[in-house]
Amino acid sequence: xxxxxxxxxxxxxxxxxxxxxxxxxxxxxxxxxxxxxxxxxxxxxxxxxxxxxxxxxxxxxxxxxxxxxxxxxxxxxxxxxxxxxxxxxxxxxxxxxxxxxxxxxxxxxxxxxxxxxxxxxxxxxxxxxxxxxxxxxxxxxxxxxxxxxxxxxxxxxxxxxxxxxxxxxxxxxxxxxxxxxxxxxxxxxxxxxxxxxxxxxxxxxxxxxxxxxxxxxxxxxxxxxxxxxxxxxxxxxxxxxxxxxxxxxxxxxxxxxxxxxxxxxxxxxxxxxxxxxxxxxxxxxxxxxxxxxxxx
Ligand SMILES: Cc1cc2nc3c(=O)[nH]c(=O)nc-3n(C[C@H](O)[C@H](O)[C@H](O)COP(=O)(O)OP(=O)(O)OC[C@H]3O[C@@H](n4cnc5c(N)ncnc54)[C@H](O)[C@@H]3O)c2cc1C
Numbered sequence: 001x002x003x004x005x006x007x008x009x010x011x012x013x014x015x016x017x018x019x020x021x022x023x024x025x026x027x028x029x030x031x032x033x034x035x036x037x038x039x040x041x042x043x044x045x046x047x048x049x050x051x052x053x054x055x056x057x058x059x060x061x062x063x064x065x066x067x068x069x070x071x072x073x074x075x076x077x078x079x080x081x082x083x084x085x086x087x088x089x090x091x092x093x094x095x096x097x098x099x100x101x102x103x104x105x106x107x108x109x110x111x112x113x114x115x116x117x118x119x120x121x122x123x124x125x126x127x128x129x130x131x132x133x134x135x136x137x138x139x140x141x142x143x144x145x146x147x148x149x150x151x152x153x154x155x156x157x158x159x160x161x162x163x164x165x166x167x168x169x170x171x172x173x174x175x176x177x178x179x180x181x182x183x184x185x186x187x188x189x190x191x192x193x194x195x196x197x198x199x200x201x202x203x204x205x206x207x208x209x210x211x212x213x214x215x216x217x218x219x220x221x222x223x224x225x226x227x228x229x230x231x232x233x234x235x236x237x238x239x240x241x242x243x244x245x246x247x248x249x250x251x252x253x254x255x256x257x258x259x260x261x262x263x264x265x266x267x268x269x270x271x272x273x274x275x276x277x278x279x280x281x282x283x284x285x286x287x288x289x290x291x292x293x294x295x296x
């Protein structure tokens with residue numbers, strides 16, 4: 001059974017106090033297979049002996065892939081600590097975060113599902129053109145959430161970027177628990193294989209040209225609040241957070257400790273830009289919520 005960090009550590013909206021960081025070393029992974037799941041989703045299998053024996057108890061374990069800036073004159077294998085010490089920040093490797101869709105720490109293998117989203121960015125285009133034998137380095141894995149057996153029911157909400165974490169949670173549901181998963185995709189031609197089990201209800205939500213996250217928030221709101229003791233996992237495009245938080249915390253007073261909610265990416269921003277602005281974005285939402293509460 002998956003377990004999670006304390007709620008305080010895991011809740012993505014909380015700011016973590018600055019910790020003294022250990023120097024981090026990168027691990028290598030080699031592409032062993034590439035499979036297109038839908039027009040916008042590609043599954044890549046990796047061989048990575050460096051993950052052998054790692055303990056990965058959560059269902060949202062993720063890694064940070066490292067991309068060397070074009071203007072830098074080094075390539076993998078490199079010493080990350082040395083690079084960070086000797087080169088200016090703009091020449092450090094750039095990170096992109098991805099979830100393990102499958103991971104086998106005995107064999108040292110894993111799979112990642114990449115949303116390819118056109119030609120912009122680093123990781124999406126890299127995945128689009130990846131082939132057997134390509135090598136990439138990564139940091140991590142990190143992770144924080146898993147379906148705990150103190151809950152009877154799970155509501156799992158996300159777009160394609162959160163589908164791997166949702167799929168893994170469905171595979172690790174506590175005995176007897178039920179789940180409702182809501183996954184937003186481009187349209188009816190963009191469905192992919194998801195775990196099926198008794199007590200699991202999967203709803204595909206089609207954007208059909210609407211802004212990412214809009215239809216998803218509408219459908220989840222329409223479904224209402226389950227009557228069982230429920231945990232929520234709500235991740236994906238940042239644009240849905242305001243609406244989902246209002247639905248959960250303001251309209252329905254769901255306890256914050258029952259909810260894991262955060263933006264995995266933001267429309268029009270690179271991951272670096274999103275990470276740099278996340279705190280302000282969250283603070284703005286929280287201020288708007290306080291104002292709303294004061295009016296009632
Ligand atoms: C914990 C965590 C786990 C994640 N797991 C996954 C995962 O398993 N699979 C996955 O695909 N993503 C996952 N993501 C999201 C992924 O890290 C971002 O989508 C990231 O921005 C992609 O990097 P990029 O280099 O392709 O694009 P960037 O350089 O970051 O962005 C370039 C442009 O592409 C847009 N863009 C970025 N992502 C998307 C998208 N999904 N759809 C449409 N447009 C987009 C941006 O808004 C920007 O305009 C995860 C994020 C986090 C924080």
